Amino acid sequence: MRQPKNKHIVKTKRRLVLFGITCCAVIIGLTIMLGKTWVEIYQKYQQKDSLTAKLEELQKEEEELKADVERLQDPDYVARYAREKYLYSKDGEFIIKLP
Secondary structure, eight states, rough: HHHHHHHHHHHHHHHHHHHHHHHHHHHHHHHHHHHHHHHHHHHHHHHHHHHHHHHHHHHHHHHHHHHHHHHHHHHHHHHHHHHHHHOOOTTTTOOOOOO
């Protein structure tokens, strides 16, 4: 009569141990998946920050280029720019390049 009770206790203990191991495995798996997800989210935030900074830089560059386009519409500016950058001279002018 004692053996059936002991077998029942042994089976119950085995089930509890198996259930505990299964729960631990599930918790470890979920923790690993959550950790990977947090790393990915962190990387995406860093990527977003760097892309935002690059966007601001490109927007400033675009504004500067638009301002250059507007200035280049003025013939006086174009003439002055050509004389300064490309040493272009008017008739009768001599260009002396100083160090």
